[in-house]
Amino acid sequence: MSNEIIFDARSLTRTYGTGARAVRALEAVDLTVRRGERLGVVGESGSGKSTLIRLLAALDTPTAGSVTFEGRPVTGLAERDLGFLRRRVQIVFQDPRASLDPRMKVRRIITEPLRSPLIRAELAQLDPDARVKEMMEAVGLDYADADRYPHEFSGGQRQRIAIARALAPKPHVLIADEPVSALDVSVRAQVLNLLNDLVDAFGLTMIFVSHDLRVVRHVCSTAIVMQRGRVVEAGPTASLFSNPTQEYTRQLLAAVPSFRT
Amino acid sequence: MRRASLWAGVVLIGFVVVTAVVSRLWSPFDPVMPVGTRLLPPGWPCVLGTDAFGRDVASRLMVGAQGCLWVGIVAVGIAALVGVPLGLLSAGLKGPASEVLLRATDVAQAFPALLLALLLAGAFGGNTVTAMIAIGLAAVPQFLRIARAGALTVLASDFVLAARACGIGRVAIARTHVLPNIAPLVGVQASVTFAMAILAEAALSYLGLGTQPPTPSWGSMLRDAQSVLFVDPLLAVWPGLAIAVAVLGFNLLGDGLRDLLDPRLREVA
Amino acid sequence: MTLLEVRDLTVAFGRRPPVVRGISFALEQGQRVGLIGESGCGKTVTSLAVMGLLAENASVRGSIVCKGTELVGASDRELSTFRGDEISMIFQEPMTALDPTMRAGRQVAEVLRLHAGAAAGAARERVLAMLAEVGFSDPERIADSYPHQLSGGQRQRVVTAMALINSPDLVICDEPTTALDVTVQAKVLDLLDRVLTRENAACLFISHDLAVVSQLASDILVMLDGVIVERGTASEILTAPKHPYTRGLVATSRLDLVEPGSRLPVVEDFYVAGASG
Numbered sequence: 001m002s003n004e005i006i007f008d009a010r011s012l013t014r015t016y017g018t019g020a021r022a023v024r025a026l027e028a029v030d031l032t033v034r035r036g037e038r039l040g041v042v043g044e045s046g047s048g049k050s051t052l053i054r055l056l057a058a059l060d061t062p063t064a065g066s067v068t069f070e071g072r073p074v075t076g077l078a079e080r081d082l083g084f085l086r087r088r089v090q091i092v093f094q095d096p097r098a099s100l101d102p103r104m105k106v107r108r109i110i111t112e113p114l115r116s117p118l119i120r121a122e123l124a125q126l127d128p129d130a131r132v133k134e135m136m137e138a139v140g141l142d143y144a145d146a147d148r149y150p151h152e153f154s155g156g157q158r159q160r161i162a163i164a165r166a167l168a169p170k171p172h173v174l175i176a177d178e179p180v181s182a183l184d185v186s187v188r189a190q191v192l193n194l195l196n197d198l199v200d201a202f203g204l205t206m207i208f209v210s211h212d213l214r215v216v217r218h219v220c221s222t223a224i225v226m227q228r229g230r231v232v233e234a235g236p237t238a239s240l241f242s243n244p245t246q247e248y249t250r251q252l253l254a255a256v257p258s259f260r261t
Numbered sequence: 262m263r264r265a266s267l268w269a270g271v272v273l274i275g276f277v278v279v280t281a282v283v284s285r286l287w288s289p290f291d292p293v294m295p296v297g298t299r300l301l302p303p304g305w306p307c308v309l310g311t312d313a314f315g316r317d318v319a320s321r322l323m324v325g326a327q328g329c330l331w332v333g334i335v336a337v338g339i340a341a342l343v344g345v346p347l348g349l350l351s352a353g354l355k356g357p358a359s360e361v362l363l364r365a366t367d368v369a370q371a372f373p374a375l376l377l378a379l380l381l382a383g384a385f386g387g388n389t390v391t392a393m394i395a396i397g398l399a400a401v402p403q404f405l406r407i408a409r410a411g412a413l414t415v416l417a418s419d420f421v422l423a424a425r426a427c428g429i430g431r432v433a434i435a436r437t438h439v440l441p442n443i444a445p446l447v448g449v450q451a452s453v454t455f456a457m458a459i460l461a462e463a464a465l466s467y468l469g470l471g472t473q474p475p476t477p478s479w480g481s482m483l484r485d486a487q488s489v490l491f492v493d494p495l496l497a498v499w500p501g502l503a504i505a506v507a508v509l510g511f512n513l514l515g516d517g518l519r520d521l522l523d524p525r526l527r528e529v530a
Numbered sequence: 531m532t533l534l535e536v537r538d539l540t541v542a543f544g545r546r547p548p549v550v551r552g553i554s555f556a557l558e559q560g561q562r563v564g565l566i567g568e569s570g571c572g573k574t575v576t577s578l579a580v581m582g583l584l585a586e587n588a589s590v591r592g593s594i595v596c597k598g599t600e601l602v603g604a605s606d607r608e609l610s611t612f613r614g615d616e617i618s619m620i621f622q623e624p625m626t627a628l629d630p631t632m633r634a635g636r637q638v639a640e641v642l643r644l645h646a647g648a649a650a651g652a653a654r655e656r657v658l659a660m661l662a663e664v665g666f667s668d669p670e671r672i673a674d675s676y677p678h679q680l681s682g683g684q685r686q687r688v689v690t691a692m693a694l695i696n697s698p699d700l701v702i703c704d705e706p707t708t709a710l711d712v713t714v715q716a717k718v719l720d721l722l723d724r725v726l727t728r729e730n731a732a733c734l735f736i737s738h739d740l741a742v743v744s745q746l747a748s749d750i751l752v753m754l755d756g757v758i759v760e761r762g763t764a765s766e767i768l769t770a771p772k773h774p775y776t777r778g779l780v781a782t783s784r785l786d787l788v789e790p791g792s793r794l795p796v797v798e799d800f801y802v803a804g805a806s807g
Contacts, residue, residue, distance in 0.1 A: 044711035045682070057426055079428065086428035099419035103441040109420075118428030155569075165423070185738040186568040189782040189794035196793070211712060214785045218794070237790070255716035257741040259768055259784065 005071075006173060006205050007033035007056055012065035014051050014229075025051040027229040028065070033205060035172075040220030040237060041209040042252070048229040049209050053175050056207070057089055058082055070172075083118035090166035094178040096158030100150040106161055107132050107146040113169040123169055135164035138201075139194060156187035160194065167198065174199065175207045180215065192219060213256050217241050225249050267517025270452075273510030277503075281330050284323035292320040293475045300493045309499055312482070313489050318496065321477035322503055328478045329459050329507055332393050336458040337451050339397025344404025345447060349435050351405065352412035366402045374399030374461050375468075382470045389462075389478075392471035396461045400454045407450045411443030445522050452515035456508045463504050479504050533559050533699055533732050534580070539592035539602075541575050541584065549575050551756035552592065557700065562726065562733040564747030564764065566740060566779070571753040573736045577702045580734070581619055582609035597699070615645040618693040622705035624685035628677040634688045635661070635673025641692045660691045665721055683714035687721065694725050701726065702734045707742060719745050740783040744768055752776045755803075774801035 014026040026048040033039055043049040054060040056067060058074050066075040069085050090113070093099035100109055111128040113119050133143045139160040150158055159179060166174060176195065180188040192215065199206050210216050216223055217237055224234040225248065233246040244250050289306065290296045295315035296307065303310045309318040351362045378387070378395035385391055415421060415438060424434050465471035466480025474481060479500040486496035534557040542548040550572040557563055565573045578584050580594055582601060594601040596617065601609065613619075621627050628637060638660060639653045648656065654673075661669035664687040677685055686706065693701055703722070707715040723746060726733050737743045743750060743764070750767040752760040752775070760773040771777045778800030788794055 044713060059422065059426055079430075083428060086426065089426075091423065091426050093419045093423065095419060099423055101420040101438055101442070104437075112424060112429070113427040115433075116424075116427040116429045162423075169427070184569045185740075185783060186779060186797045189796045190798075193794055193796065196791075213712070218785050218788065218790050221791075251713060255713045257716070257719070257739070257745050259741050259786070260744045260764070 002035045004035040005032055006035050006037075006069065007031065007207075008068040009052075009056065010066050012052070012055055012067065013063050014048075014055060014060065015063045024229050026055070026062075029226075029229075029231055031056075031224065031231070033173075033207060035205055036203065037222060038199065038206045038208060038220045040216035040223035041207060041226065042211070042213060042216050042223055043226035044211055044252075046228060047226040049226050050177065051229075052226070053091070053177060053207060053209055057091055057175060058085055080118070083122045086116065087113075087119045087122040087169050088172040089175065090169065090171040090173070091175045091177060092159070092162050092166050092179050095182045096155055096162055097150075097182075099162050100158055102150055105147050105149060106136075106153075109150070109161060110135055110146075110165045110168055112165060119169050131168055132164075135168055138167065138198065139164045154187075155183050156190060159183060159191050163191075163194065163198070167202070170202075171204070173205045173207065175209070177209045178211065179208075181210065181212065188215075195219070213241065213252060225252065264517060264521065266513045266520060270510050270512070270514030270517050273506055274514060277326050277507045277510060278330065280323050281326035284320075284327060288317075288320040288323050290317035290320045292316065292324040292477045300489065300496075302493075303495070310493070310495065312496055313485060313493075318482075318499055321482060322479070322499055325477045325479045325482065325500065325503065326507075328389060328472055328476070329462065329503075332389065332396065332462040333455040333458045333511075335393040336397040336400060336461075337454050339394065340400035340404050340454055341447060341451060343398070344401040345408040345443075347401070348405040348408025349412050349439060351409045352416060352439075353431055353435065366405050370402035372399065375464070378465050378470050387465075387470040387473070389472045389476070392462055392465045395465075396458050399461075400457065403454060404447065404450055407446055408443055411446045412439050415439045415442045445518070449515050449518045449522065452511050452518060456511035456515070459504065459507050459511070463500075531559050533557050533561075533597065534734075535593070535595045536576075536580070537593040537595075539576065539579060539590070539594060541572070541579055541591075542589050543585070544587050549756055550579065553753070553756070553758050555751055555758065555761070557732045557734065559699065560726075560730045560732055561749065562735060562747045564743035564750040565734060565736045565753060566738065566743055566750060567753035568738065568779075572756040573753050574704055576753075577619065577704055577734060577736055580702065581613060581617060582606070583613075583619075611645075614641050614692075614698075615696045616698055617700045617702065618696070618698040619702045619704065620686075620689055620693045620706045622708055624682050624689055624709060625677075627689045628685055630677050632676075633673065634675050634677060634680065638673070638688065638692050638695060642695050645696050656695065657691075660695045661688070663725065664688075664691045664694075665717065683710055683718065686710060686714075686718055690718065690721065690725075694729065694731075697729050698731055700732045700734065702736070704736045705738070706735075708737070708739070715742070722746060740768065740780065752779070777801070 009029060009031040012026055012029040016023045016025060029052060041049045041052065055062050062075060066073060068074060072084060074085055110132050114126055114128055114131065132146055136143050136146060141157065141160055150161065153161065179195065180191050183191060196219065208216065208220050220237050222235065223237045223240055225232045227248050233240060233244060233249045240249065241253060244253060296317045297311055297315055299311060299313055299315040301307055301311040307317045307319065309322065312318055351359055354362065374396050377399055378392055381391040381395050421434055421438055424438060462471050463480030463483065466478040467484045472478035472481055482500035483497060490497060537554045538552045539550055540548050540552050541550040553576065567573050579590055582604065584590065590602050592602060596612065635657050638657045642648055642653050642656055657673060658669045661672055666672045666687065672684065680688065707718050710718060719742065733746065735743060735747050747764050750762065750764050751758050752767065752773065754775050760767065760771065760776045767776060768780055771780050778797035781795040781800060782797050
């Protein structure tokens, strides 16, 4: 992990609705992500972790606060000026049954980022077919299956397709939003190993969102713990999980089911 | 039998389509010119008899199938080509603009096709074309709503979010993701609207606002039959039966398509 | 006394190959058995077969005997007297397990009145008592709430109340805590443990999460492709599994035993699926 700051979020706030019925999904969150870091974002439902990554990926605008990516401000920019972010930051979503268009062939799904005019402007010319082959091989899929539809694949394979799509535009940052939570327990390790290998191979920075502390402890070097829109605790995973300083973190750790034998 | 609705619908519609196609090339007699004695009962050579003007009922019925299909195609075409884009627009817009569009749709939906047909007939003279346009426009709200509902579901999905995360624009998303995914829904609506259009055209022709004589139309055949109802009741039965077959066929097709779609949408655990 | 005896249970849908292929197991009174396996192995189908809740096109062969009554081939009316009374089930998805148009209290009462025939007033008291049992500090408010006004954890507790109010002898739990936050999960598991102990009810606990299963179950059955490949006490299965698949499943689940950052063991390291039978 280098010292170069990739994401710098200051006082990020996101409120939905107004007046008495306002919901504060995120409250004054500060966050710094460094190049090469594997940051875990831990929280239960309502913690604001999904809101946070949407704001980082500029899929939503904050009510207050700012986000800077690789030194360039992101907040307040029009969509057409966000090409630099779109190309370098990609997301892998939780449910592979919902994140792939059921009516598109795998080939077209994986190359979709390359069809975005914003991304094309930021990327040197890439041969789409060659890229599909590269990406499918990188995630352990057979290129011969490129013309199949998502429903012809298993859950684990679909998640690999989603990862291949995310890597197609050569991003710098991979945001993984609960990437294995919707997968069967027998395939989770495969996908986690794959993510690990790819992050290493391509020198990526990873932001890994999960409610499962056991996974975050294994995958991430640093982590933040969120509750009700605020960051409760942050630090290296090793010390965070062995010596939590905050009560909520302690509660979370205590709730993790252990192997009672 | 599985998919009974679907196949039954296909068979009935097939029947109508084949009749229409064949009638373009051949019919037992000229549908417009009198052919023999008036009000003949079914027999030979006029298999279904003759009407009050001595025209062959069977030939008129066959040629009437053409009109029935044309009306359906044009009306559904207009309704879909206007309604679906408006529906997509309504789904994509946020805030007051979307509301305005929906309220306008409510108003439009309250406007009966009949009234529209009357207005058009008053302005341009009543004929098959004005009937088709009136029916098509009256069906726009149905397509708008179904396209809007389908689009809202698709737009909420993760794969659209993934596309947005790549910076793909709203129009491109509508074209590559929304349309292919709502196509089945629109197809079902088209089938149901087709049935409605046939009925509507028959009603308009019956009222004299649709297909003008002497061109045969099932609706105008019904009207002609009315004046001789007690003399020759069968004359009303044939076009009525034809309308029923066509409408039933399209409704069954719509039901069958809907059933076909449903299980696919549900994942088997 | 043997509460439930399943013998050679085979379940097939339509003309497809059987999803459950001749499994046999037994549950004693008060015994808690975990059923683990990946999705598609037949564990949910097995539990639905015991409840008699399979779809119309399911063909069930074999024997399921509960307290002396054969459940396979029993009429729906016979099965209805069992369901909710002697055997009850807690499903995974609390969002869909409750009727959105009925208040929570009424749904719990419905189960009670169906089997115990209690009058409305008496039923209300029992319902409130049960809701307090499952950990609600304000049972009145919960009973008068509609499902959409409750959180996921609260809904799952209401469902648990419904499952336990008739003091069933057997509670089947199909991934009851998978959709819940980890802190809520801990509370619900604790609740299940307490109530099961108090009622001396047996439990068939289905889950893909081995740690969760180990919290509640004393014995474990491992299913793969419709057959039980291994069975034993929870301790045996988790510390010294014998079948290669079980070893793979246990190894891949025990993140706590792996060095952070290193490669996780996968099931394929131990067991590769051969040609399916």
